[in-house]
Amino acid sequence: MKAIFFHNQGDIDVLEYGDFPTPEPGPGQVLVRLKAAALNRLDLWVREGWSGQNLECPHIPGADGAGEISALGSGVNNWSVGDRVVINSNLSCGTCQYCLAGFDNRCLNWGLLGETRHGTYAEYIAVPARNLLTIPDGFSEHTAAAAALVFQTAWHSLIGRGELRAGETVLIVGASGGVNQACIQVAKLSGATVYVIGSHPDKLALAESLGADFLIDRTKESDWPKVVYLMTNKRGVDVVVDNVGTTFPESLKAAGRGGRILTVGNTGHPKVEIDNRYIFAKHLSLIGSTMGTHHDFRTVMELVFSGRLNPILDQTYPLSEAGAAQQRLARGEQMGKITLAID
Numbered sequence: 001m002k003a004i005f006f007h008n009q010g011d012i013d014v015l016e017y018g019d020f021p022t023p024e025p026g027p028g029q030v031l032v033r034l035k036a037a038a039l040n041r042l043d044l045w046v047r048e049g050w051s052g053q054n055l056e057c058p059h060i061p062g063a064d065g066a067g068e069i070s071a072l073g074s075g076v077n078n079w080s081v082g083d084r085v086v087i088n089s090n091l092s093c094g095t096c097q098y099c100l101a102g103f104d105n106r107c108l109n110w111g112l113l114g115e116t117r118h119g120t121y122a123e124y125i126a127v128p129a130r131n132l133l134t135i136p137d138g139f140s141e142h143t144a145a146a147a148a149l150v151f152q153t154a155w156h157s158l159i160g161r162g163e164l165r166a167g168e169t170v171l172i173v174g175a176s177g178g179v180n181q182a183c184i185q186v187a188k189l190s191g192a193t194v195y196v197i198g199s200h201p202d203k204l205a206l207a208e209s210l211g212a213d214f215l216i217d218r219t220k221e222s223d224w225p226k227v228v229y230l231m232t233n234k235r236g237v238d239v240v241v242d243n244v245g246t247t248f249p250e251s252l253k254a255a256g257r258g259g260r261i262l263t264v265g266n267t268g269h270p271k272v273e274i275d276n277r278y279i280f281a282k283h284l285s286l287i288g289s290t291m292g293t294h295h296d297f298r299t300v301m302e303l304v305f306s307g308r309l310n311p312i313l314d315q316t317y318p319l320s321e322a323g324a325a326q327q328r329l330a331r332g333e334q335m336g337k338i339t340l341a342i343d
């Protein structure tokens with residue numbers, strides 16, 4: 001099969017396009033002929049590598065994908081060849097204490113397509129049958145792939161962990177990332193009032209089009225916690241979505257009494273100094289999570305399929321041009337999800 005892969009981690013030029021052995025579906029697995037893959041910032045981090053990461057190479061990147069079932073492994077009887085499916089990239093064992101309790105994204109044997117296993121920048125991928133969901137007729141594989149990782153992550157963080165309720169106020173730090181754009185939509189669907197801080201006029205306009213109620217341009221407002229404080233009648237917000245990391249000191253200031261700070265990552269830097277006094281004096285909670293559960297995935301994808309949540313697509317590149325696609329993501333030029341067309 002054709003695939004994008006790399007033999008060594010590094011800059012964009014380590015990516016190769018060429019022939020790679022087509023995987024065989026094992027017991028309980030299906031082989032999916034991919035039609036679309038969606039990019040995530042994670043793909044860049046895996047390609048570049050991080051300290052302590054032990055990646056087996058050559059490696060195929062990509063967590064998100066959708067396509068058509070082309071073969072069934074033994075023991076799979078609830079799917080048929082030709083079914084159109086979207087893939088949940090979260091791999092869990094199904095038997096550890098966390099999986100049994102429904103917290104499969106805390107699995108002791110957790111893995112992720114494109115990170116701990118070969119990913120979706122390829123013509124074929126073998127995945128556990130339980131990681132698939134049917135794509136309704138007429139629904140685009142690109143939109144399905146673009147939704148999978150970011151929407152389950154946003155849903156698990158805001159709803160599962162953050163327990164967001166109608167009428168609450170949510171501040172989202174950053175207007176450009178796929179998770180943050182999903183958070184805007186999930187928060188609005190939940191009946192919350194949404195504030196978004198961004199630094200690019202185009203991306204703030206996009207946030208507004210997704211339903212954000214109040215926009216704050218941080219290039220004009222250096223003291224944005226104060227702006228938020230004044231905009232909320234000196235209350236602060238109920239929930240802060242901070243997936244930047246380096247903005248935690250400001251997020252602690254922007255949160256109101258009893259506020260929750262939610263984080264699923266750090267696009268800025270993982271280490272930051274925070275002032276503990278904000279945490280105890282304002283009764284704040286810092287709540288972390290990674291990805292979502294299988295239940296979250298099904299729930300949020302049904303909302304996507306029914307049009308109540310709408311992934312925004314940026315540009316589509318042919319699989320062979322995944323390097324150019326990653327460059328666009330690395331430069332932050334995208335206005336939504338970048339996808340790969342796999343013909």
Ligand code: ZN
Binds near residue numbers: 093095100
């Ligand atoms: Zn498990």
